Amino acid sequence: MKDTLRWAYGLNQWNFRLDVFVRHEDHRRALQTLAATGFDAVELPSGTGRWDNIARPEVILRNHGTAEAFLEFLRSSGVQQVSSVFWDPSAPAEEEENYAFRFARNPADSDAIVEWSVPIVDFTSAVGAEQLVVRPAHSAWMGAPLAPEEYAVLGALWNRVGRRAADAGVGLALHYDCLSAVHTAEDVERLLDATDPELVGFALDTAELTIGGIDPVAFYEAHADRVTHVHLKDTRHRDAGEEYRMPGAESTMLKGGAGRRIERWFYELGTEGGLVDVAGLVDALRAHDYRGWVVVESDHGGNPAELVMLNSWYLQHELGIAKA
Amino acid sequence: MTWRKWSYMDHWVTETPQGPQPPSFNRAYMDRYIKQLSSLGFTGFDTFFFYLPVYAGMYGSVKRFEEHLQDNGFEKITGIFSAYPSATRWAAPHVRETHDRIVADSESIMRMIEGLSVENFIVMPTSTHWQTEPVTDETIKVVADLWNRVGRMTLQHGIRTTCHFEFWGAIRTREQLETFFEYTDPELVFAFIDTAQHTIAGVDPVQLFREVRDRVTGFHFKDTHDVDRQEQYRTPPDPELQAPYTQRWFYEMGTEGGLVDFPALMREIVASGYDGWLTVEHDKAELGGGSYAEATAVAKHYIDTVLAEAERAARGEATR
Numbered sequence: 001m002k003d004t005l006r007w008a009y010g011l012n013q014w015n016f017r018l019d020v021f022v023r024h025e026d027h028r029r030a031l032q033t034l035a036a037t038g039f040d041a042v043e044l045p046s047g048t049g050r051w052d053n054i055a056r057p058e059v060i061l062r063n064h065g066t067a068e069a070f071l072e073f074l075r076s077s078g079v080q081q082v083s084s085v086f087w088d089p090s091a092p093a094e095e096e097e098n099y100a101f102r103f104a105r106n107p108a109d110s111d112a113i114v115e116w117s118v119p120i121v122d123f124t125s126a127v128g129a130e131q132l133v134v135r136p137a138h139s140a141w142m143g144a145p146l147a148p149e150e151y152a153v154l155g156a157l158w159n160r161v162g163r164r165a166a167d168a169g170v171g172l173a174l175h176y177d178c179l180s181a182v183h184t185a186e187d188v189e190r191l192l193d194a195t196d197p198e199l200v201g202f203a204l205d206t207a208e209l210t211i212g213g214i215d216p217v218a219f220y221e222a223h224a225d226r227v228t229h230v231h232l233k234d235t236r237h238r239d240a241g242e243e244y245r246m247p248g249a250e251s252t253m254l255k256g257g258a259g260r261r262i263e264r265w266f267y268e269l270g271t272e273g274g275l276v277d278v279a280g281l282v283d284a285l286r287a288h289d290y291r292g293w294v295v296v297e298s299d300h301g302g303n304p305a306e307l308v309m310l311n312s313w314y315l316q317h318e319l320g321i322a323k324a
Numbered sequence: 325m326t327w328r329k330w331s332y333m334d335h336w337v338t339e340t341p342q343g344p345q346p347p348s349f350n351r352a353y354m355d356r357y358i359k360q361l362s363s364l365g366f367t368g369f370d371t372f373f374f375y376l377p378v379y380a381g382m383y384g385s386v387k388r389f390e391e392h393l394q395d396n397g398f399e400k401i402t403g404i405f406s407a408y409p410s411a412t413r414w415a416a417p418h419v420r421e422t423h424d425r426i427v428a429d430s431e432s433i434m435r436m437i438e439g440l441s442v443e444n445f446i447v448m449p450t451s452t453h454w455q456t457e458p459v460t461d462e463t464i465k466v467v468a469d470l471w472n473r474v475g476r477m478t479l480q481h482g483i484r485t486t487c488h489f490e491f492w493g494a495i496r497t498r499e500q501l502e503t504f505f506e507y508t509d510p511e512l513v514f515a516f517i518d519t520a521q522h523t524i525a526g527v528d529p530v531q532l533f534r535e536v537r538d539r540v541t542g543f544h545f546k547d548t549h550d551v552d553r554q555e556q557y558r559t560p561p562d563p564e565l566q567a568p569y570t571q572r573w574f575y576e577m578g579t580e581g582g583l584v585d586f587p588a589l590m591r592e593i594v595a596s597g598y599d600g601w602l603t604v605e606h607d608k609a610e611l612g613g614g615s616y617a618e619a620t621a622v623a624k625h626y627i628d629t630v631l632a633e634a635e636r637a638a639r640g641e642a643t644r
Contacts, residue, residue, distance in 0.1 A: 305617035309360035
């Protein structure tokens with residue numbers, strides 16, 4: 001995309017299940033699809049280990065040998081760079097103490113999570129990505145609400161990771177998701193207040209915030225100085241109240257319809273009945289001279305190639321951005 | 325300058341609440357499909373004659389459908405495809421007694437696109453080989469007579485009749501093609517080169533283009549992994565989906581192991597001065613779990629990279 005904003009695309013929509021999106025040929029086809037629709041930068045998804053040939057650093061290196069060789073693989077399929085890397089330390093991974101469960105809220109887990117972050121930070125730096133995007137807390141249904149003093153624990157943890165990232169020349173952005181224990185606008189502000197703005201930024205996800213009951217444009221206007229990363233996608237639904245607290249919300253809410261037969265939460269830009277003011281957010285980003293990446297996503301949405309095309313169409317025809 | 329006139333042949337399957345369906349499933353799916361093609365940069369749209377009433381119903385008229393395409397970045401409907409793949413007692417190009425019916429059908433299609441600037445009326449010149457054989461000189465003469473009649477009629481509507489040969493059709497070899505072009509009037513009947521179909525039949529599409537350049541009005545760019553060496557083209561009732569040794573014949577450009585030399589064809593096209601539409605076609609792309617959307621994007625990436633380079637090279641050679 002030829003624009004003053006920098007556009008990338010999230011590969012998470014292809015990596016929607018453990019045992020798919022494994023062969024290099026599958027990666028090539030996805031990358032070529034992105035190139036043909038005007039996206040020449042990608043965000044790498046989080047992963048668990050085996051079969052994450054385009055997600056987990058150690059598995060990528062097992063496949064390609066070096067970060068430079070991996071970048072060459074991307075370039076040979078038309079994608080020129082990695083904008084960012086996503087990491088969810090609350091999702092178990094082989095390389096993280098063999099699928100250990102650790103919680104960012106637990107002070108006793110902080111050292112381990114910082115240690116886990118090292119290879120992720122190093123890889124993010126090695127592939128020239130600007131941002132490491134992390135899930136800062138567990139899902140709300142997994143425990144009691146965060147007490148005010150626990151934000152200090154989260155803040156200290158992410159400051160430590162942010163310091164390591166900064167030393168490697170990488171930014172750290174805390175990503176909001178609609179299931180997180182950090183749920184309301186006040187929760188997010190409390191988390192941001194607990195972190196050092198020099199070391200930790202915020203990854204604003206338009207659909208996730210909207211589902212969580214937060215207006216992404218208003219939030220951006222209020223916190224533009226902390227937003228260092230953007231995920232752009234749409235939704236047609238908001239959490240009706242406490243749905244994010246449903247036991248097993250990843251399944252019962254996001255896949256199980258939240259008891260009200262919602263078959264799908266995330267949608268492409270320009271979807272009919274979309275709740276996100278995409279154009280409004282893009283205008284606001286321009287007005288604030290936003291310098292970070294805008295990563296278009298369409299996770300859990302359907303055929304990845306079809307959704308990329310619709311998102312590309314929206315950028316070209318609704319936002320007036322030239323493809324190349 | 326890279327080639328601007330890329331069109332897309334209207335095969336596509338997408339997931340709907342009622343299973344995998346063509347986008348003509350309903351208006352919302354159709355609108356999405358048009359946006360998807362537009363996002364890749366296609367500006368021409370080729371479709372089948374049987375979709376014309378469907379789109380007319382969906383958008384108000386064929387003209388309104390074309391306007392919708394234009395609102396989404398397309399230039400126009402570029403070609404209409406018509407065929408009699410199965411010979412019946414009512415319509416079979418090799419049976420002279422059915423020609424009036426075929427001419428009437430073709431005229432009816434012309435009326436459906438009256439007022440548009442469609443360039444090509446693309447026809448399969450024959451039905452299946454197994455229904456037509458033995459294919460004699462006289463068989464080809466009868467078929468040629470039909471398309472001379474149809475060609476004369478469509479030109480009166482400003483549209484060229486152009487022949488798209490199948491690997492399983494009755495006119496498939498170099499000799500049969502030569503005979504057909506000899507028996508048809510070059511002013512009335514044109515050629516449409518499908519790269520995969522000819523390759524499967526053992527005919528080099530680049531060489532064929534060289535030989536019939538003056539009559540070529542279009543192409544289907546698609547690839548194949550197989551030349552039919554076992555007479556699978558004679559498989560009744562349908563060699564495309566029931567061939568005994570080949571599950572899937574057609575692949576998108578860029579497929580590993582593809583047999584068509586697209587860069588060579590592109591260089592030849594540029595050198596020849598051809599300036600018509602080039603059409604991407606994916607036929608049965610869903611076989612083996614494929615996706616039409618991804619196949620189309622991969623093909624467009626191939627166009628934007630490999631073919632753009634071939635084109636640049638050819639233009640450089642042409643100016644030296």
